[in-house]
Amino acid sequence: MRKALICSVFIALTIISCSKPAAVETPSINTVAGFIPIDSMGLTLIHEHMLVDFIGADSVSSERYDRKEVFNKVLPYLLEVKKYGVKTIFDCTPSYLAKDPELLKELSEKSGIQLITNTGFYGAVGGKYLPDFVFRENASQLAERWMAEFEKGIGNTGIKPGFIKISVNEEDPLLEVDAKLVRAAGITHENTGLLIYSHTGTWNTAKQEVEILQKMGIDPSAFVWVHAQAEQDFQNYLEAAKLGVWISLDGIGWSIDEYVDRLLFAKENGVLGNVLISHDAGWYDPAKPDGGDFQPFTNIFEKLMPALNAKGFDEADWNLLLKENPKRAFGK
Template identity: 30%
Template sequence: MIFTVRGPIDKKQMGKTLAHEHFNWISDEDFACRMYFDKEYDESYNQEVYDKVLPILSELSASGCQTIVEASPPLGGQNLKLLYDLSKTTNVNIIPCTGMNITKYVHSIFQENFVLQLSKKWIQDFEEGLDVIEDVCIKPGFIKLLFDRGGVSAVDEDMLKAAAIASNATGMPIHCHVLEAKYMTKVMTILEKMEVPPCKFVWAHADKESNHEMILEVAKKGYWIGFDMIREGTYEARKKLIEHAVAHNYSHQVILSQDYDLYEESEQENGIKKYSAFFNEFIPYCIESGIPQEVIEIIIIDNAASFYDI
């Protein structure tokens, strides 16, 4: 079962998927908290964002995109009312998440019961739903974590432990932003100790450093790999990563995306073209370069459906 903002769907309904995007990242934590904790939405703000994002989402739909994974955690401004309205208008599936980027001072103050309390909240999000809109109980489809640079900090480690508990309790997969490949060794050690099945974790931004050796090590242990920064100027490098996955037999563990912000791109003159380029330019480029079309289609259709299936 795949959990979207308009309710659960069967994995066969996923179709072509962008597995890591943002509709509108918000840095204002007070604003974000009102949406997450109080279920309060700013309708005038939502209308402004809706009007700018709708043309991009409509073009994506016309280009073949059927599902988008919203990778903004609640404290990144995940806006369920906006996502619901956009999905209802375009019929594009949108998968929301729980999880958040916890500030270090909060962890320092409440460290004693941090892991259990945080996991309890994320389990509650899944069991009771993030919100109810037009009689639809919106459940998160995954847990999103964002780790700092410079190592797996104490708060990162405890967030991962909390996510492990919540994932084991609910079946939600963990989508984890790790920019430096060398720290994946510690991440995997924590996951193994917490007995998280490797199929429930994706290393987001594995293509940031494109460390082939670490990517292969992670994939061999059964974890998922996110090549999710596919943008103009990166096509050849990302195509080579897919070829590496095919050559080493882990292409069935790869998900693809661009990691753009729809609202931010709506402000750009060529925003619509940039956002739809994944389907209109990158996918044809890979096929023309020799990657079999059936392999590409498995990656952008079947793989995401398998990873986000609860």
Template identity: 25%
Template structure:
């Protein structure tokens, strides 16, 4: 039976409820100094605020080495009643010290599999997805290394692979590598940040290939293309790809959290959802928030 692997255990997909399909409960990177999401009380308050808007689950795309605070995830999930899915994986090289990456050479796929099946560190909390990243309009050697390891881990476990697309670019190159070269079924690939490069032709090609398309990041104030997101989502839905759409907030800085004065996780349901209902209708938007994440993140775990 297919289940979604949350930090409190495996869950039938229909119990996922209204899902923020790409966000961060905890996150920290040297690329964002002083903006770390590492306070458990703040995380608890943010999840509670999301819950108050009708949210039921959050998929955290924070990968290895970027402040996942895995031991805290079950606690804040239990306290707020919000299901949380944790990630394994590796981000772009710029987010890590060189010695960290050197230490992972030759064992990256093994690390991913261990964190998916046995647990992250000594916590016993198992990851429910693999998160990797591409580059701007290209895949460098680091991206190819991490994606190849992610494909190997997918074949060992069935886990979905979520991909950070730099400024929304490189989607087709990612699919060529993961699905063409590495044999990952397209419906096991989730392409993130497509709202940042609203190219309808690329969106349509990625959807036709069978991948999930994540439109995320309304908490990021500098995304000049956010206003085009409803139009892009409507075009895909009208072309018959409503079942491939996912929505997320992608809160990556303390300043972006609602409890610190930003839009945060609640904004996805407080403002984005009603805006999309005008473009798509309430019934389809409900399926995008519930049924689609249930399919995208559920796995017959091996």
């Protein structure tokens, strides 16, 4: 009797496990070299740049730089940060600012660092980086373009984006074209699950973006408030965290001063679990001789960690900021 019962339980479990494979599916993300499980992201820098060209949407072109020269310039900086244990880097250079997935793929293969590129358009700087069709098309049409990159790859590279990167001007109310970019990001998120990064600045602007997404029925945890270090009223970090917004403190490559106080505040107020950190560093600039001065991706390890460890930060805090939070943000 007991034996028969065990057998029938075993058969039932077998049937359940065979008929529901989706239940054990682990979240994954597109890198420039293909899908990886979120669990293998490891130590992650969520906002850096390998190459940026500020010439504008009307003149940007891969002919303005030699890919081999960019590769040779950038590679040592990736190898340098790999020594600190970095496994994954999100490249935030958008379309029309010299997004080059093939360059990223070559750098990823040679460095061993998992690189992730994006889809979306960059509205800030008065629309200098938006091609004309963005002003004519509606949000659904723009989203179709981004979803096509997710489904078929960027251009003819076959390389797929792992997140959405948009950008808005600081205005209240938001410019109509920027509100449209946010809606297009929302549509793309609903159809692909991709996380939405928006280059923003202050909470006054970011909260308008969050409201647009909420009206579309999208949870604020799909939104990354990029350049949140521009916010001067720290209470707004608590408001954002309460909504579930990801607070991106991402200019650490340029100075650590404004980050020490903000991260201490986040820890003291129990919202470190909503914070993402990065350098926003790099990058090869085609307008400058030899690509200009490259800002390395190391301040977090060489400057920020000693400064905050002296004020009580520990291994668990760094693990949260650099491993667990990125995994949770992208793992939905």
